[in-house]
Amino acid sequence: MNVLVVGAGSVGQVFARHYQRGGAAVTFFVREKYKTEVERGFDLYPLNERRARRGEAVRFYGFEVVTRPDEVAARRFDQVMFTVASPALRGPWLPELVAAAGDATIVALQPGLDDRGRYLEAGAAEERLVQGLISLISYHAPLPGETRFATPGMAYWFPPLAPSPFSGPAGRRDAVIAALRKGGLPAKKHRDVPRTAGFPTAVMMPYLVALELGGWTVKGAARADKLALGGRGAREAIEVVRALLGRPPFGTGLLARPAILRAGVFLARPLIPLPLEVYLQEHFTKVGDQTRELLDGYIAKGKAAGLPTAALEQLAAELATARTS
Ligand SMILES: NC(=O)c1ccc[n+]([C@@H]2O[C@H](COP(=O)([O-])OP(=O)(O)OC[C@H]3O[C@@H](n4cnc5c(N)ncnc54)[C@H](OP(=O)(O)O)[C@@H]3O)[C@@H](O)[C@H]2O)c1
The missing domain is CATH 1.10.1040 (N-(1-d-carboxylethyl)-l-norvaline Dehydrogenase; domain 2)
Known part of the structure; x- marks a missing residue:
């Protein structure tokens, strides 16, 4: 399983780590200015684990990093997950990236009423579009006033009994859910996320x-x-x-x-x-x-x-x- 995670911010790092833990080969698509920093890997604090709540970080590395659609087109991906905020979906880069992704499942996580339309307009046909809702909390630690983390990292927490729901064409939706669950990220089927x-x-x-x-x-x-x-x-x-x-x-x-x-x-x-x-x-x-x-x-x-x-x-x-x- 090859997965492209678009955006390596708070949400992107968490989904990518759990894809990787489930056995997927992960590639990040980031802006050129972040490439070197992302290539160094990340310190994460998974707060559902006691040792992270005590301030012990886990290293996340062992992924590829690309910055251009032609680099995406040169590889083959099963799933491409977009973890950018809604306003970032505007602009010519989205159709370029969707086209470069070939037949990969497009996984959209944005909450806006117009966001699904943006993916459809960008060429992500209904048959390959899976939509999810992010139920986790993820942030650059430490927050002001937080003292438990000795070094900066991305802290994240899965609220109990609130798996991230996904909907879309059954086969593709189930493959997304299975890959994430295998890596320990709570995910479930849903009839209609948007x-x-x-x-x-x-x-x-x-x-x-x-x-x-x-x-x-x-x-x-x-x-x-x-x-x-x-x-x-x-x-x-x-x-x-x-x-x-x-x-x-x-x-x-x-x-x-x-x-x-x-x-x-x-x-x-x-x-x-x-x-x-x-x-x-x-x-x-x-x-x-x-x-x-x-x-x-x-x-x-x-x-x-x-x-x-x-x-x-x-x-x-x-x-x-x-x-x-
Ligand atoms: N963090 C949470 O706890 C949480 C919880 C629920 C929902 N969400 C939602 O998830 C979405 C992302 O949140 P986040 O916290 O992960 O934000 P974030 O930390 O800012 O991460 C988004 C990343 O995507 C990058 N990006 C934007 N446009 C891009 C492009 N064209 N190509 C490559 N990378 C691009 C951004 O770069 P720049 O900074 O340079 O623009 C940023 O690094 C938002 O809609 C948010 O509301 C977040």
């Missing part, structure tokens, strides 16, 4: 903006009255996604209630082996463009469908002010 993923993403994005506006703590967001605004935004975004994808999964509406979200964060905090709000701040600052793009997408689609978007628009306006001040 449809189901649309709703939690719609709930999450307005709340993330609320959190950013509240200084990246739930308490701060609640105190500044941003959590309530985030909840209204989440309800608007759910209606936008409902208009496009149909009925939301059971319980989606509950998540859009700030009190439920606060209770969830309160209960989850002691169960998660990392400082949750600090991770959210670091990660969603890094992928801030993606949050903005998704928010703008809900507003544009909501307006086009004649749905209310006032809270989403207020969040977008306040975010723009906060980011420029």
Whole structure:
């Protein structure tokens, strides 16, 4: 099994390591500027293991690194997994890489409503497109205030009972799941990831903006009255996604209630082996463009469908002010 992992950031390193542990030969596709650094290999902290929680890193190496589509075309891959953020899918590189990948299964992990369309437009036909949702948490350690890691590395954690779901043509989907599970990455079959993923993403994005506006703590967001605004935004975004994808999964509406979200964060905090709000701040600052793009997408689609978007628009306006001040 030959796998190309596109992007060697937080998510790419984790999926690549588990593909390799399952016996796959891994190649990274990275920007030229990262080649030398990636070739040196990585220190990882798999936080589901006690020794990593104590600060002991595992080395991840023994992969190839390429930077150009012609290098991809010169090799044969069974699966090509794209681990870049949604905004990175724009531009001519995507169709070039999809074409260079030959008949490989294209594995898409991006959460945006338009992302599947981007792959289809880039030439990844339905019959070879497998879609997944990332349920793991992965970050550059140490986070500010974390003292357990002696050296920097990528820390990651698989939440219990939450395997990453994958959907798509059965044979290709099952091959992706089998390769990842063999390497110890929790993965499961799903009927329709893009449809189901649309709703939690719609709930999450307005709340993330609320959190950013509240200084990246739930308490701060609640105190500044941003959590309530985030909840209204989440309800608007759910209606936008409902208009496009149909009925939301059971319980989606509950998540859009700030009190439920606060209770969830309160209960989850002691169960998660990392400082949750600090991770959210670091990660969603890094992928801030993606949050903005998704928010703008809900507003544009909501307006086009004649749905209310006032809270989403207020969040977008306040975010723009906060980011420029
Ligand atoms: N990390 C998590 O815990 C987590 C959890 C759930 C979901 N996700 C989602 O997973 C996606 C990736 O997140 P991440 O944390 O892995 O981000 P990341 O650490 O920034 O990794 C993405 C990598 O892809 C690279 N990239 C972008 N365009 C590329 C291109 N054309 N060719 C090659 N490489 C390219 C980026 O390079 P540059 O930095 O130079 O652009 C970056 O190194 C996001 O959609 C995120 O929301 C992440």
